[in-house]
Amino acid sequence: MNKAFKPYPFTAKQYKARVPELKQGVDAKRHAVTIVGGGPVGLAVALGLANHGVRSVLIEADDSVCYGSRAICISRRSLEIIERLGAVEGFLKTGLPWTGGRSFYRDTEVLHFTMPQDENQKLPPMVNLAQYHIEQFLLDAAEKRADLIDIRWQTRVKSIDARDDGATLQLTTADGDYALDTDWVVACDGGRSTIREALGLQLQGTSYEGRYVIVDIELDSERPTERLAYFDPSSNRGSTVLVHKQPDNVWRIDYQLRDGEDAEQAVKPENVMPRVQSLLDMMGEKGEWAPIWITIYKANALTLERYRHNRVMFAGDAAHLVPIFGVRGANSGIDDADNIAWKLAFVVKGLASPALLDSYSDERVAATHENLSYGTKSTEFMAPPSFAFDLMRRAVLSLAVKHPAVRSLINPRQTSAITYAQSPLNVADGDAFAAGPVPGAVLSEYPVTIAEGGQAREAHLTDLVSPRFTALCFSDEGDVPAGFNGLAETMRERGVPFRIVPLSARLHPETNGVHAWDHTGRLFERYDAKPGTVYLVRPDGHVLGRWHNARAAEVEAAITRALS
Structure with missing residues (x-):
């Protein structure tokens, strides 16, 4: 086995910064919308605005799409949105579709679940696709809309002056600093949001002590694509391990650290490699493999109280941090983008009152609380935060071996389309309907x-x-x-x-x-x-x-x- 780290089977194109025409150190043009952050959420917002004919400037600190293991699962609802953004072809061509998964307690399978999928559906329930591919496919679509999307790479936000009539961003690039005036800002700049910090806003909620090592490896295997979860496996006693197959023979492995393990030591290759090898031996995988990426993850269930702050809106991880269990992170961010894009476009074009943007916050904050509810339950099962939770989990897993009725408690409910049941925009049913999507729900596919x-x-x-x-x-x-x-x-x-x-x-x-x-x-x-x-x-x-x-x-x- 080659123990040297291998590069991802994907080479990102690097982009140069672009400084616009300036007048006394200020962008000569005032912009309608400025998006901060060029990840999946920021690109989705830009594409959504472009579909309505609204121009935007997208500010991105890096010089390429991301590296490393981040989001890997895209839901049916996200695929539906991405199709409307003109980028779904790459997702379906490259991504690996899956419909269910298996959970094991020690050496015994205790759950085999299947997500809803029938002849009425157009798209698969889930596809596995690494975030660098996700960003690249969205970026490819954005580059085709260059008349409406101005992407400025290697550009960082130093500060923001937010006012009732817009905002001024102080930006820095390798070629110099400048100011940019804008009517609206959409902050999609991630969990360490510069915009959120500059406005003095804080995420509220729970940060969990349990930590996971996330490892990407390259392994050629014929094993089918499904979510695999191992509780207290022989390869890593006392731990929980998740495994996802990705395109390009890349496998994502997440394993829980035991209490007392030092995080800095845990991510060193000499400590990671034996654990991965032990897991692969347990799974019966005999092929050569090589590590690509190692990092550490800590679950958070956090959100801002409101996602609109006058002329500044927050979306994605800048607005909320959702546990990875149930794959709600990137998918909830794409839902944010879909919601804010049409509303902001209507406001920019003078077709709606700015009050419409309050409904963005109302709907998406409610959606986040729903996601956090399921994500928290999954996190507490996957990484028990106390002795009592650990005792409960062991009892459920032990009973599930012989009692199928208990097995549903093991499944971390996968992300699904959110219904805005309490949206202020909804028209209450005046007639009695026995079936069909209620106001606030997405269309049922047929x-x-x-x-x-x-x-x-x-x-x-x-x-x-x-x-x-x-x-x-x-x-x-x-x-x-x-x-x-x-x-x-x-x-x-x-x-x-x-x-x-x-x-x-x-x-x-x-x-x-x-x-x-x-x-x-x-x-x-x-x-x-x-x-x-x-x-x-x-x-x-x-x-x-x-x-x-x-x-x-x-x-x-x-x-x-x-x-x-």
Whole structure:
């Protein structure tokens, strides 16, 4: 075995800093939106804004996409968002899809779980993909939008002067310092956020004492892609070990340090290598392997109380730190980006009141608390914070060997789409619905046939989500409720992006505009829809309101109220 560290099977292109035209040390142009941080969240915000035609400047301190083992699992919901950003092709081509995993207690399998996956789904429940690939694919998409996304590499924020009318950022580069004036700032600068610190804000919550060593190795193996968890394995008694297969023959191994172990000593190669070898022997992996990356991780369950501070918004790790168990970190950040992008775009374009941005904080803070709730439970099981938790875990694992009913307690519930049940934007159901996504939920996926311009193609319901409000109008003949064509004209006059899509039980290719056909015969029943039912969908795919016998005035009022 070669014990020398090997480079990742990925070479990042390095980028040079760009200093704009200056007037007395100040960027000559005042910018509408400045994004601080060029990781997955910052790039997703920039791409989301670009989809609405809004320009942004993206500030990134590094000179390339990241190195090292960070986010590795991208959820179905994130893939749906990334598809709308124009970057999903690389994720699906390179990423390794998986649907479940196995947990072992000592030498016995005690859990085999499967995430929801059926014939209605377009995308896999999860793909494994290292963060350097995630960033590169998003960056590739951003470079295609260079007319709307100005990326400034090797540029650091020294300070920020945040005011009621915007902010001034003091920036430093290898070629000199300058100031940049901007109307809005989106801070996506990570767990050690410079912007958060400069504003004197602190994350609140719990930091756990348990620590994990994270090791990336290169290993050629035919083992299938699934999440593997080992509790008290023979290779590392008293520890918990997680294993994920990644593209390019890279394997991610996370193992818990025992109480009293010195973290500085624990990450030294001479201490890591024997543990990894022992694990691989236990798994029956006989191939040659080499280490690529070693670091240490400590679980945090922390969040800001609010994500909007006047003209500064926080997203991703700058806003919250979520335990890795259940893969909610990067995925929650991508959800942040999807939420803030359309709202900020509408505000910048004068289509909505700045108060719309308060709903970003309301919705995403609530989502973080939901993620933290599940993440905390998983963390306390994976790395027990006290003797009592450890005793409980051992009891559950022991019982699970012979009692299947106990096994669900072992599974760290994987991330899933969040429902904004208490969103101030929601229109409460006035009609009784027996099924279908409630206001605040994302669309439930189903296959449809989409006809447009005389051409028909098989697609899925989420393909109808776009950078606009969408009224899905269920009908028999591909028509729309009375008054809705007038509503569309009113929205056009107001400049509000809006589209009506008839959804019918049979195909009507002669229908003007876009028309969808429920060719499986499942959609009407699953949405408790009948002719005249309308689901109003936000630009991020969440349901704003639904009506069995919709009137144009109700839909117009819902949009107006959301943007007020």
